[in-house]
Amino acid sequence: xxxxxxxxxxxxxxxxKRGEYCSRSCGNxxxxxxxxxxxISDAKKEWHATxxxxxxxxxxxxxxxINKTPEPIAPPTKSPIKSNQFVQDGDLWTEx
Numbered sequence: 001x002x003x004x005x006x007x008x009x010x011x012x013x014x015x016x017k018r019g020e021y022c023s024r025s026c027g028n029x030x031x032x033x034x035x036x037x038x039x040i041s042d043a044k045k046e047w048h049a050t051x052x053x054x055x056x057x058x059x060x061x062x063x064x065x066i067n068k069t070p071e072p073i074a075p076p077t078k079s080p081i082k083s084n085q086f087v088q089d090g091d092l093w094t095e096x
Contacts, residue, residue, distance in 0.1 A: 007014055008022035010029060021027035032040070048054045081087065084095045 003016050003018055005014055005016050006020060008026050009020060010026040011022065013022045015022040019027065048058075081092070082094075086093050086095070
């Protein structure tokens with residue numbers, strides 16, 4: 001199925017593809033206006049406030065620990081080596 005020939009508004013190449021841009025890289029460079037950003041923001045806020053799916057998404061996000069404060073890690077302590085023990089190649093050995 002061929003489409004009519006168009007000119008890409010970003011790079012100026014002529015193409016017969018679907019849509020107004022010749023490639024994904026040209027299409028992804030569009031800048032959002034303040035009105036479109038506000039519309040997207042309002043729609044997301046409404047979705048988070050009213051959707052049951054949003055509650056599940058928020059629960060999953062929290063349960064992954066992404067927005068939790070991490071618990072502090074205790075500083076490492078050295079345990080003294082007993083008289084019948086020695087360390088070789090990073091392993092602790094005990095003499096019998």
